[in-house]
Amino acid sequence: MPESESGDEFNDDVESPSLFLSCLLKYQVALYATDAFIVDIDSIQAHGTPCPTGAFPFELTVLEGIGAADITKLKANGFHTVASVHGATRKTLLKIKGFSEVKVEKIKEAIQKCLPAASGFITAMELSHQRKRVVKISTGSKQFDSILGGGFQSMSISEVFGEFRCGKTQLSHTMSVVAQLPKEMGGADGKVAYIDTEGTFRPERIAQIAERFGVDPDSAQENIAYARALNSEHQLELLNTLSREFAGGEYRLLIIDSIMNCFRVDYCGRGELADRQQKLNQFLMRLAHMAEEFNVCVLMTNQVQSDPGASALFAGADGRKPVGGHVLAHASTTRVLLRKGRGEERVAKIQDSPDCPEREATYVITNGGINDPDKV
Known part of the structure; x- marks a missing residue:
């Protein structure tokens, strides 16, 4: 034999x-x-x-x-x-x-x-043996990675949320390149699928970030499967398409930027809130199954909304909360808040995680993507 x-x-x-x-x-x-x-x-x-x-x-x-x-x-x-x-x-x-x-x-x-x-x-x-296959993908910042225990994990859904200009989309671009790197360099040695609901994906940013990591820009772009989601139904259809692609075993990262944009447009007002949450829950359950089945890291970005009662209810709250309610909160294995810091610095804070304590890290946005402040 x-x-x-x-x-x-x-x-x-x-x-x-x-x-x-x-x-x-x-x-x-x-x-x-x-x-x-x-x-x-x-x-x-x-x-x-x-x-x-x-x-x-x-x-x-x-x-x-x-x-x-x-x-x-x-x-x-x-x-x-x-x-x-x-x-x-x-x-x-x-x-x-x-x-x-x-x-x-x-x-x-x-x-x-x-x-x-x-x-x-x-x-x-047996579960412990199975979890040895979990891959951690670097964010591009060692400080950010440190609070995550090495990076965002495969076989689970991770969510980053925050107001505009906090680096959600830039993190998505950075990880799209890093995921293609060998594991010893913080990558997953795989391809990337990118679902864009806001029209903010830029191939030229991929090329810039690729140069920082010594990756051929053309190769980096070729290894990213991009789709523009037109509405929430199309967003689900794209998952069906990805199921076929993921079965080949080449993909290690799925990015959705952002998860709630289409749902907020398609379902307006309190009268449609129940329907929206039901459809969202179905979408998230499908995501979770795909993450586990194909050993893929799912990274979702999310928007925030004003919550006037938050400051009175929670000490230190800034009056904003992530969109999506309890349905999205329970679906996210790891939840990270991104906010503006001093000057050009940004702050990442673990809000919820089964294996990471509540900690903070600072990072900056550079031409080469997400990086540590001392690298600027």
């Missing part, structure tokens, strides 16, 4: 002793073909890193009892992998045109047989 088929290449990445692991190492393809999916061995080698759920991001090929037309419908609705179908509710799948309750139930049963390890509990030790 060739070395690539012995399982040696996967020892560093695959450590969970699950049924799915044994199937991978022994290449028991018959298991996938029986009552479930037919997958290609080449895709196993291409997607050798397992997802946090214990599943692998195999692209859908054949479902027993389901025709090719229905597979096409699944992909058209953003379900390009086994794990993405597994994470979808029956209610969501029933919204696909032509899908009956019987057909959806067949799909779910096939998923359960194909991914038994993803359907129940795992030990904390």
Whole structure:
């Protein structure tokens, strides 16, 4: 047996002793073909890193009892992998045109047989092994990185919010270049997807920042997939498109600048607030699943709004709060406030994080992107 088929290449990445692991190492393809999916061995080698759920991001090929037309419908609705179908509710799948309750139930049963390890509990030790695949992407500032424990993490959603001219978009541009760097340089050695809702993305800024990090400007721009979101519905459609792209395993960063802009325009007034929050919640849940499934870092920028009661209620508050309410607050794993400091300095403050204490760091905006004040 060739070395690539012995399982040696996967020892560093695959450590969970699950049924799915044994199937991978022994290449028991018959298991996938029986009552479930037919997958290609080449895709196993291409997607050798397992997802946090214990599943692998195999692209859908054949479902027993389901025709090719229905597979096409699944992909058209953003379900390009086994794990993405597994994470979808029956209610969501029933919204696909032509899908009956019987057909959806067949799909779910096939998923359960194909991914038994993803359907129940795992030990904390197994989760610890899975989280070793988390990548931290630098902000471009060592001080900023220090309060984040090294940078913004993959497999989670991070949010930065603040008023205008605090550096939200400049941070997005900087990380779009840094993410392409090798891991030892604070990058993730991957491509970047950039959803722009405000029309503030500038390729020339990417070129300037790339020069600072010694990256070829043309190469840096080529590795960024850019899309201008026209409205909140289009914003969700772009996620469906990215699901197909992310299945290739080349992307490590998704930026949305900014998350609430389209939702605020499409849903105006208190009368539409409930509908807006429901649609926003669906969008954020989709984001969270993609971050975990494809080991991608999701960075969202967010706007702020005036809250006259904030100063009286919270000592030291400046009367502003992030847009999006509790729905957005709960969806963000790490939440960082950006504000103006003294002179040209800006301040980043951890507002919420499961593993980082509440701390502050200063940074500046330069021609080369986000940097430390002493580097100017």
